[in-house]
Amino acid sequence: MSSHEPLAADGDKNRLLSGLPPAETRRWSSRRKAAVVIAIRAGVLSSQEACKRYMLSLEELAAWEAALDRNGIPGLRVTRLQIYRDARLRKH
Numbered sequence: 001m002s003s004h005e006p007l008a009a010d011g012d013k014n015r016l017l018s019g020l021p022p023a024e025t026r027r028w029s030s031r032r033k034a035a036v037v038i039a040i041r042a043g044v045l046s047s048q049e050a051c052k053r054y055m056l057s058l059e060e061l062a063a064w065e066a067a068l069d070r071n072g073i074p075g076l077r078v079t080r081l082q083i084y085r086d087a088r089l090r091k092h
Contacts, residue, residue: 016044023053030076033064040065 020039021032036050040061045053047061067075 013044020044021054025054030073033076034068034073036061037065037068
């Protein structure tokens, strides 16, 4: 095997990465955010790689993960963030 041939795992990772939002994404839909979180959890890329690729802070990425865990994909909608936040505060 030559050093120029990708390993099977590398080829799989590149294929999986190609299914993610483009690195230059600036407009984040709830589904795009979910795709990034799911890719991290599946080991396709690390949190650090995602932050570098998409120019996100670790705090922003953590907020996406928490919103997805609490409310699913609808919780990742920017317009819903305040509604879910207010509902959570009312419960306490």
